[in-house]
Amino acid sequence: MHPVMKYVSTRGGPLVTLEAAIMGGTAPDGGLYVPETLPSFGPGAIPAGEFPAVATTLLEPFFAGSTLASQLPAMSADALNFPVPLRALEHDGDGGLSVLELFHGPTAAFKDVGARFLAAAMARIAGATPGGPPATILVATSGDTGGAVAAAFHRRPGLRVVVLFPAGRVSPRQQHQLTCWGDNVTSLAVEGSFDDCQRIVKEAFADQALAARHRLCSANSINVGRLLPQAAYYAHASLAHHAATGQASSFIVPTGNLGNAFACVWARRLGMPIERIILATNANTTIEDFLATGQWLPRPAVATLASAMDVGNPSNMERLRALAGDAAGVRAEVDAVSVSDDVIRATLVDEYRRHGIAWCPHTATALHAYRELPADERHGRHWVAVATAHAAKFDTIVEPLLGITVPPPPALAELLALPSRFDTIPASLGALAERL
Ligand SMILES: *Cc1c(COP(=O)(O)O)cnc(C)c1O
Numbered sequence: 001m002h003p004v005m006k007y008v009s010t011r012g013g014p015l016v017t018l019e020a021a022i023m024g025g026t027a028p029d030g031g032l033y034v035p036e037t038l039p040s041f042g043p044g045a046i047p048a049g050e051f052p053a054v055a056t057t058l059l060e061p062f063f064a065g066s067t068l069a070s071q072l073p074a075m076s077a078d079a080l081n082f083p084v085p086l087r088a089l090e091h092d093g094d095g096g097l098s099v100l101e102l103f104h105g106p107t108a109a110f111k112d113v114g115a116r117f118l119a120a121a122m123a124r125i126a127g128a129t130p131g132g133p134p135a136t137i138l139v140a141t142s143g144d145t146g147g148a149v150a151a152a153f154h155r156r157p158g159l160r161v162v163v164l165f166p167a168g169r170v171s172p173r174q175q176h177q178l179t180c181w182g183d184n185v186t187s188l189a190v191e192g193s194f195d196d197c198q199r200i201v202k203e204a205f206a207d208q209a210l211a212a213r214h215r216l217c218s219a220n221s222i223n224v225g226r227l228l229p230q231a232a233y234y235a236h237a238s239l240a241h242h243a244a245t246g247q248a249s250s251f252i253v254p255t256g257n258l259g260n261a262f263a264c265v266w267a268r269r270l271g272m273p274i275e276r277i278i279l280a281t282n283a284n285t286t287i288e289d290f291l292a293t294g295q296w297l298p299r300p301a302v303a304t305l306a307s308a309m310d311v312g313n314p315s316n317m318e319r320l321r322a323l324a325g326d327a328a329g330v331r332a333e334v335d336a337v338s339v340s341d342d343v344i345r346a347t348l349v350d351e352y353r354r355h356g357i358a359w360c361p362h363t364a365t366a367l368h369a370y371r372e373l374p375a376d377e378r379h380g381r382h383w384v385a386v387a388t389a390h391a392a393k394f395d396t397i398v399e400p401l402l403g404i405t406v407p408p409p410p411a412l413a414e415l416l417a418l419p420s421r422f423d424t425i426p427a428s429l430g431a432l433a434e435r436l
Pocket residue numbers: 109110111144145221254255256257258259260261308309362388389
């Protein structure tokens with residue numbers, strides 16, 4: 001039996017249950033929820049195995065004492081129902097390069113893992129308190145998040161989703177993934193920018209009467225219910241490699257808001273066989289600059305080819321700093337490499353030439369960081385570049401560059417064949433409130 005786990009804000013607020021942390025999203029003091037203590041698994045405590053089984057064992061201590069504890073195995077089986085394969089690309093002495101492919105879910109990006117697990121959790125929490133209106137998951141999206149959340153919550157009883165996206169500013173395939181659902185998913189194109197969408201969502205949560213009437217909930221990437229299952233794919237991959245070779249793995253993670261990479265830091269702290277962690281970013285260098293200077297200077301995002309990483313104020317840095325202490329502590333956990341658009345293009349072409357594989361622009365940042373490693377750091381280590389999305393999601397960038405067509409994987413092709421439905425609204429809270 002694990003001791004009861006409570007959750008606390010990075011800014012020190014009161015202890016809450018797992019259910020409250022998941023339904024609340026952000027803590028009332030503006031901080032992010034983290035477990036009160038991090039459990040630790042000794043060597044051999046988690047056998048290598050199937051992804052849902054590893055996830056269940058890894059996450060058990062985080063669910064101890066929660067009403068969800070007995071449902072964790074069913075949640076893992078329900079949410080983590082697609083493969084997360086580790087694909088060996090190159091051998092280099094007793095080291096080499098593998099790619100962790102996280103894009104085999106319904107919307108072909110790693111966000112499917114967190115979104116599906118969060119939906120499985122919220123559906124069970126909402127189901128435990130029946131009656132009243134459904135809880136409304138309100139999301140603003142610049143592209144990938146909204147599709148993963150809509151897919152994950154589609155037809156979940158007791159829950160509905162309202163997705164806001166900037167009209168005319170998301171790619172055609174992204175727009176299709178936001179608007180092909182119907183049923184309990186409402187898609188609204190906002191006449192404005194992504195910042196307008198985010199502002200309206202913030203105003204909706206701040207309007208206490210409106211928030212209470214519609215039981216508004218957030219599903220954005222700072223939700224602890226999205227982070228926890230992400231630690232599980234690092235456990236699954238590193239345990240499998242360790243069982244086969246006796247060797248630990250080092251990960252290079254394409255990074256924007258630091259949700260994916262922070263989950264890797266957690267997995268290592270939990271005792272998984274993980275050595276180094278390198279963050280690969282695009283031209284948004286807030287994290288690199290912090291590691292270099294110790295100064296945290298958030299700034300507006302600049303647009304890049306790896307658009308899902310266009311973040312100037314990576315919010316999960318608050319969790320990493322709370323865990324690591326100061327800048328020196330953060331430096332001891334991670335390194336960071338910034339990759340320009342020109343280098344992303346060159347890397348996509350180079351990797352296609354080497355292996356005949358088309359990767360997405362986000363994944364290219366991690367592959368470039370691997371190529372840049374000094375030879376003595378490459379030899380003898382098992383490096384894993386994390387592939388965060390399928391290249392077919394970014395067809396308008398990848399196809400002209402490589403001169404090929406990249407067919408969408410089957411799950412994505414199914415979505416693209418569905419009809420698209422959405423309404424367009426002005427960029428105001430009043431217009432949103434009318435649609436709720
Ligand atoms: C969201 C996203 C990222 C960035 O992940 P973070 O958790 O925000 O660091 C990278 N690649 C793709 C394809 C994404 O959708």
